[in-house]
Amino acid sequence: MPLPKAELHLHIEGTLEPELAFELAARNGVSLPYADTEELRAAYRFQGLQSFLDLYYELMSVLRTEQDFADLAEAYLGRAAAQGVRHAEIFFDPQAHARRGVGIGTVVEGLWRALGDSERNHGVSTRLILCFLRDESAESAMETLRAARPHLDRITGVGLDSAEAGHPPAKFREVYEAAAALGLRRVAHAGEEGPPAYITEALDVLGVERVDHGLRCLEDPALVERLVRERVPLTLCPLSNVRLHAVDTLADHPLPTLLDAGLLCTVNSDDPAYFGGYAGDTFDAVRDTLHLTEDRLRELARNSFLASFLEDDEERRARYLAEVEAYTF
Ligand SMILES: [Zn+2]
Secondary structure (H helix, E strand, O other): OOOOEEEEEEHHHHOHHHHHHHHHHHOOOOOOOOOHHHHHHHOOOOHHHHHHHHHHHHHHHHOOOHHHHHHHHHHHHHHHHHOOOOEEEEEEOOHHHHHOOOOHHHHHHHHHHHHOOOHHHHHHHEEEEEEEEEOHHHHHHHHHHHHHHHHHHHOOOOEEEEEOOOHHHHHHHHHHHHHHHHHOOEEEEEOOOOOHHHHHHHHHHOOOOOOOOOOHHHHHHHHHHHHOOOOEEEEEOOOHHHHOOOOOHHHHHHHHHHHHOOOEEEEOOOOHHHHHHOOHHHHHHHHHHHHHOOOHHHHHHHHHOOOOOOOOHHHEEEEEEEHHOOOOO
C-alpha cells in the first residue's frame, strides 16, 4: 500500500498521456503532427520551460468536449489513487482552451463529471484551482475570472502559471483582489525560473497562501526565514525541475536543503504525462535518489495534507493525517 498523500500541484492538461491524446484526436478529427505515440514521446526532450509549453499547448488541442475533459480527469484520478493520492487540488488553464473556442463551462463541467464521483469511484477528494496564464494580459485574466462566475461552486481557488520570466506577479494584482473578494483561495507559481523577488511579490501583492515551486527562495536567506516563520507551503515538483533543467539531475535537487531549513515542503508531479511520473513515482524517486528517511517521507505526506485547502472539512483532514501517522513503510 502506498503512502497516503495529497497532490497540490497538478495541471490536469499535463496528465494527457500520448495514448489518450491520439484517441481524442481521432474522436474529434484533430490531426497531430506525430505519426504515433512513440514519435510523440520522443518529442518530450525539453530544452526548458518554453519548449515544454509549446508542446503542452499543441497537444491540448485534442480536448474539445465535456466528455474529453471527463475522460482526462478520470484517467488521472485512477492513476493518482493507485499511487496513494487521497486528495487532489487540480489546476486547469481555461485561457488555453478559450483560444481554441472551448468555453470555461465545457472545461469545468467536463472535469466535474469525473471529480463529482471521484470519492465514490476512487476514494480521492478533490478541489479545482483556476489558473491564469501569466504570459497573457491582466485584462484576459480578469475576463476569465468573469467567465468563471457561473461555475464558482466548483472552483476553490485561483493560481498563476505558464512562462514566468518577465511576467511578475504584480501584473495580476487586480484580478487576485477580485478573486479574494469572491472568496477564492490564492496560489501562484513563483521562483521556478523567475527570481526570489517574485516569491515575495506573490506573497505581498497577490496574497498567496501557497507558493508553487518556490525553490529559488534559497537564493534569499531572509525570504527563507520568512517562509519558515509564516509556515508558507511550497509545492515542489522535483521531476519537473529535472526535465525543465531548473536543476541538472535529481541528485542535485535542493529538497533536502529546503526540508533542513524548516520549510513546509510538499512533493508533487506538476505535468506527470510529460515529466516521467505521477505522485507516487515522484515520492519513490526522491526517496531513492535523495536518500530521504522514512521520517522525511512521512513529513512530506503530512505536509501535503496540512497545506491542503481543507478548511471547510477539518474532519477529513484529521482523518487523512491519522492515515499518514498510522502508515507502516
Ligand atoms: Zn506547474
